[in-house]
Amino acid sequence: MEIKNIKSRYLTQRVAIVILAVSALLVIIPVIGIIIYMIANGYSSLNWEFLTASPAQAGKAGGILPAILGTVYLMLGTILFALPVGIMAGVYLSEYTRANWLTRLINMAIINLAGVPSIVFGLFGLAVFVLGLNLGMSLLAASLTLAAQALAMTITTSREAIIAVPKEYREGSLAIGVSKWQTIRHIVLPQASPGILTGAILAMSRAAGETAPIIVVGAAFLVGGLPVSPFDRFMALPYHLYTVSAHIPGMPGEIKWGVALVLIAMVLFFNMLAGIVRIKARKR
Amino acid sequence: MFPFDRSNGAASGSLLSARPRWGEKIIEKVIFANGMLAIIVLLGVLFILLRQGIPALVETPIHKFLFGTAWYPVSDPPTFGILPFFVATMWVTVVSTVLAVPIGVGAAIFLAEIAPRKVADAVKPIVELLSGFPSVVMGFIGLVLLSPWIQNTLGLNTGLTGITAGIMLAMMSLPIIVSVSEDALRAVPEDFRQAAYGLGSTRWEVIWHVCVPSALSGISAAVMLGVGRAIGETMTVLMVAGGALALPELPVDPMMPMTAAIASGIGNAVQGGPQYHALFAIGLILFLLTLFVNLIAARVLERQKRKFTAG
Amino acid sequence: MNQVSMVTVNNKNNANVQPEGEARLRMENVNLYYGEFHAVKDISLDISSSSITAIIGPSGCGKSSLLRLFNRMNDLIPSARIEGLVEFDGVDIYQPGIDVVELRKRVGMVFQKPNPFPMSIYDNVCFGPRRHGIRNKRALDDIVEKSLIQAALWDEVKDKLDQSGLSISGGQQQRLCIARVLAVEPEVILMDEPCSALDPIATLKIEDLMRTLSASYTIVIVTHNMQQAARVSDMTAFLMVGDDRAGMLVEYGQTSEIFTNPKNKKTEDYITGRFG
Numbered sequence: 001m002e003i004k005n006i007k008s009r010y011l012t013q014r015v016a017i018v019i020l021a022v023s024a025l026l027v028i029i030p031v032i033g034i035i036i037y038m039i040a041n042g043y044s045s046l047n048w049e050f051l052t053a054s055p056a057q058a059g060k061a062g063g064i065l066p067a068i069l070g071t072v073y074l075m076l077g078t079i080l081f082a083l084p085v086g087i088m089a090g091v092y093l094s095e096y097t098r099a100n101w102l103t104r105l106i107n108m109a110i111i112n113l114a115g116v117p118s119i120v121f122g123l124f125g126l127a128v129f130v131l132g133l134n135l136g137m138s139l140l141a142a143s144l145t146l147a148a149q150a151l152a153m154t155i156t157t158s159r160e161a162i163i164a165v166p167k168e169y170r171e172g173s174l175a176i177g178v179s180k181w182q183t184i185r186h187i188v189l190p191q192a193s194p195g196i197l198t199g200a201i202l203a204m205s206r207a208a209g210e211t212a213p214i215i216v217v218g219a220a221f222l223v224g225g226l227p228v229s230p231f232d233r234f235m236a237l238p239y240h241l242y243t244v245s246a247h248i249p250g251m252p253g254e255i256k257w258g259v260a261l262v263l264i265a266m267v268l269f270f271n272m273l274a275g276i277v278r279i280k281a282r283k284r
Numbered sequence: 285m286f287p288f289d290r291s292n293g294a295a296s297g298s299l300l301s302a303r304p305r306w307g308e309k310i311i312e313k314v315i316f317a318n319g320m321l322a323i324i325v326l327l328g329v330l331f332i333l334l335r336q337g338i339p340a341l342v343e344t345p346i347h348k349f350l351f352g353t354a355w356y357p358v359s360d361p362p363t364f365g366i367l368p369f370f371v372a373t374m375w376v377t378v379v380s381t382v383l384a385v386p387i388g389v390g391a392a393i394f395l396a397e398i399a400p401r402k403v404a405d406a407v408k409p410i411v412e413l414l415s416g417f418p419s420v421v422m423g424f425i426g427l428v429l430l431s432p433w434i435q436n437t438l439g440l441n442t443g444l445t446g447i448t449a450g451i452m453l454a455m456m457s458l459p460i461i462v463s464v465s466e467d468a469l470r471a472v473p474e475d476f477r478q479a480a481y482g483l484g485s486t487r488w489e490v491i492w493h494v495c496v497p498s499a500l501s502g503i504s505a506a507v508m509l510g511v512g513r514a515i516g517e518t519m520t521v522l523m524v525a526g527g528a529l530a531l532p533e534l535p536v537d538p539m540m541p542m543t544a545a546i547a548s549g550i551g552n553a554v555q556g557g558p559q560y561h562a563l564f565a566i567g568l569i570l571f572l573l574t575l576f577v578n579l580i581a582a583r584v585l586e587r588q589k590r591k592f593t594a595g
Numbered sequence: 596m597n598q599v600s601m602v603t604v605n606n607k608n609n610a611n612v613q614p615e616g617e618a619r620l621r622m623e624n625v626n627l628y629y630g631e632f633h634a635v636k637d638i639s640l641d642i643s644s645s646s647i648t649a650i651i652g653p654s655g656c657g658k659s660s661l662l663r664l665f666n667r668m669n670d671l672i673p674s675a676r677i678e679g680l681v682e683f684d685g686v687d688i689y690q691p692g693i694d695v696v697e698l699r700k701r702v703g704m705v706f707q708k709p710n711p712f713p714m715s716i717y718d719n720v721c722f723g724p725r726r727h728g729i730r731n732k733r734a735l736d737d738i739v740e741k742s743l744i745q746a747a748l749w750d751e752v753k754d755k756l757d758q759s760g761l762s763i764s765g766g767q768q769q770r771l772c773i774a775r776v777l778a779v780e781p782e783v784i785l786m787d788e789p790c791s792a793l794d795p796i797a798t799l800k801i802e803d804l805m806r807t808l809s810a811s812y813t814i815v816i817v818t819h820n821m822q823q824a825a826r827v828s829d830m831t832a833f834l835m836v837g838d839d840r841a842g843m844l845v846e847y848g849q850t851s852e853i854f855t856n857p858k859n860k861k862t863e864d865y866i867t868g869r870f871g
Contacts, residue, residue: 009486009488009489010486012486012488013486013487013488013489016488016491016492017394017398017488019390020390020391020393020394020398021394021398022390023386023387023388023389023390023391023393023394024390024391024394024395024399024407026387026391027387027388027391027407027410027411027414027458027462028407028410028411030455031410031411031413031414031417032410034417034425035413037429085318085321088314088315088318088319089315089318089319089321089322091315091319092315092316092318092319093319096312096315096316096319097319098673099673105323106319106320106322106323108579108582109322109323109325109326110322111578111582112326112575112578112579112582113322113325113326114578115509115512115516115574115575115577115578116326116329116516116571116574116575117515117516117517117518117543117570117571117574118419118516118518119516119518119543119546119547119567119570120329120333120516120567120570120571121329122546122547122550123332123333123336123546123550123563123564123567124328124329124332124333126550127332127335127336127564128328128332131555148325148329151321151322151325152322155321155322166710168706168708168710169710169712169713170671171668171671171704171706171710172706172710172711172712172772172775173712173722174668174671174699175666175668175699175703175704175705175706175776176699176700176703176704176722176723176775176776176778176779176781177696177697177698177699177700177701177703177723177727177779177781178696178722178723178726178727179305179308179696179726180308181308181311181312182308182726186722186726187712191713205416206416208418209416209417209418209419209420209421210418211418211419211420211518211519212419212518212519212522212543212547215547215550215551216546216547216550238418238420238421238519239420241420241421241424242420242423242424242519242522242523245423245424245427245428245523246423246427246522246523256424256428260421260424263418263420263421264417264418264421267416267417267418268413268416271412271413271416275409275412298694298697299683299684299686299688299693299694299697299698299701300686300692300693300694303694303696303697305696
């Protein structure tokens with residue numbers, strides 16, 4: 001490297017750093033912009049009636065309570081199926097396997113399951129739950145579909161949380177004649193619970209925003225009355241946003257922005273909750 | 285030596301006549317079954333796609349299905365050619381990748397190598413926030429904010445085009461590209477950097493000639509994951525890509541990527557009818573495509589991990 | 596009793612080199628491998644009841660691996676493979692059909708680093724008994740009090756039983772771990788360098804405790820501290836790494852003999868501090 005070049009070398013460096021900084025800004029500015037824009041536009045439509053009434057005039061007036069409730073039920077349904085299974089699979093993968101071909105195969109399956117497009121899970125749910133098990137276009141069928149999709153996440157987060165429990169605790173328990181399962185049940189799982197909880201909340205938040213699968217398994221745009229049984233048809237916020245913004249001409253802007261704001265507020269609230277749980281757990 | 289109460293099942297058994305512990309045996313069986321569930325679901329998805337999709341490929345020969353340019357599901361007889369959908373998927377993916385990779389990798393380099401820790405820690409949650417945005421919300425933003433802008437700026441008949449969808453997809457792939465690339469860069473051992481500084485390199489030279497090449501496999505995995513995300517994304521492309529059935533020639537044309545074709549067609553498809561099977565066949569192709577991309581990404585990521593850990 | 600005791604240890608039977616009476620624990624030609632690595636090589640050893648046996652030797656000589664053979668803790672390491680015979684009360688503990696849980700209940704273990712569970716002191720002591728089916732609150736109270744008294748910890752913690760087991764000092768934590776083992780009424784207590792993480796005063800307390808406990812329990816302790824072995828044990832086994840890096844037994848005998856009149860040159864070199 002020649003001395004006379006040193007100036008141009010530093011110039012290159014300065015230009016490069018500016019470009020990199022601009023890239024970083026390009027990542028964060030749209031996010032902040034979208035959030036501010038969304039609050040500014042949706043804020044005015046948020047009122048008690050909007051949140052607690054049913055839609056009127058084909059969705060052009062009234063509220064979105066059935067869609068909010070539908071989404072809450074979907075979140076609960078998803079986690080009801082995906083969490084126990086995820087925890088048990090996580091226990092299996094961290095406590096009962098050794099490094100062999102089967103474990104590698106399972107890990108491969110989990111990675112790929114996480115990458116399967118959501119619309120494909122929709123097709124799966126349609127063929128298996130809606131038609132195969134004859135559950136119809138119901139809350140239950142949609143929850144099972146979203147649960148199948150959430151599995152990869154609940155398994156991975158449970159496994160990571162369980163692996164992070166110090167080996168010393170397991171040994172201390174096993175060394176006084178406590179069986180393996182009792183050790184898992186009374187030492188490992190309680191210790192791993194904040195991590196498992198974080199994953200569960202994230203999975204719920206994702207289920208709240210999922211749209212493509214519930215289009216396929218049959219979310220409804222308008223349903224008379226609120227859902228009362230798992231076999232009812234249902235409305236959901238993301239599907240409602242899709243329909244009011246892309247399919248109904250003459251939809252008032254404040255309804256669209258209002259639905260979008262409520263949806264994003266719900267999703268981000270759960271994301272933040274997961275973050276808080278994670279930070280709290282780390283402090284312990 | 286102490287009068288312990290041994291009347292309630294705590295008695296010492298013999299070492300040889302093991303207590304059966306039936307409950308635990310059952311629980312362990314259940315746990316094993318659940319451990320297999322990821323494989324079962326993945327195979328289940330594949331099985332369903334094959335079972336429902338194969339009839340379409342019997343009805344329409346596979347080359348006509350893949351390379352046909354006409355999609356008339358309700359004509360008599362129906363025609364199923366998915367080339368327009370496939371090309372649309374390629375266009376939006378290309379636009380997304382071309383935009384997201386330089387920005388995402390640039391941002392990752394900035395966060396990992398240049399920004400002070402405090403700045404990086406402040407930016408991270410914002411990137412995570414973006415990854416939490418539901419795709420329907422991104423579609424909505426594309427619909428109401430981006431598409432009018434695209435229409436005016438490029439002077440098009442409609443703002444709902446492949447490029448609009450590609451831009452929104454780029455935003456959605458950014459979080460994964462940034463975080464995976466950043467992890468890869470942070471995994472580069474400090475000795476590498478020290479050695480390069482010791483040779484009189486500038487900071488940028490260290491980054492460009494040492495850190496980025498060392499992290500390259502991790503960064504390429506990040507790119508693959510971003511590509512996989514763009515191929516499989518549904519709502520955004522359904523809402524803003526335009527939904528035209530014709531074979532798109534340019535990214536500025538309205539188009540219908542494969543995911544959108546499934547989502548918009550499935551509601552009208554008669555169960556077990558030709559269109560129903562054809563849509564599952566598209567699903568099968570999507571599944572295999574993303575499986576392929578994700579397998580490569582996983583493979584590359586695995587290699588990157590081993591690079592700095594194995595002695 | 597003999598009139599002269601060369602080392603200040605409480606010898607019960609220092610007439611013979613091998614322990615008298617029934618062997619509680621017995622090893623015969625035991626080999627332990629971790630994958631390709633030969634960790635313990637051809638070791639035979641008898642341990643009699645109500646005594647303290649120390650296993651000493653330089654670090655990496657397989658002391659801890661040897662200790663963990665007695666309660667099958669090596670089972671937790673997937674690559675571990677065992678050859679030879681290990682007996683507890685005349686039962687081959689590696690034969691098929693052995694109830695490992697029951698074995699570990701009778702042969703308890705205390706670890707190098709104090710590892711109280713992240714729960715209250717009370718719950719720590721109760722943990723074993725509860726899992727073994729004791730639910731009665733009064734019975735549990737009794738067990739906690741007796742175990743903590745036995746572990747010489749009661750007076751220090753009796754007013755804060757509901758505090759976290761992690762809130763007390765390192766030495767107290769280790770005694771809590773001992774109490775946790777005592778609560779399930781073991782017959783043998785294995786201790787894997789129980790004082791290596793503790794200060795000298797805490798160490799002396801644990802050593803006193805060991806002497807007291809040795810009246811009713813068979814204790815096997817691994818230690819890298821020769822003075823500790825000399826102070827507390829009745830029998831001492833000296834292990835060393837052979838040329839093939841496998842741990843092997845160099846000499847085993849009465850502690851007084853080993854420390855004053857070792858038969859093997861290597862033992863003498865080690866205890867006089869010439870290596871290790």
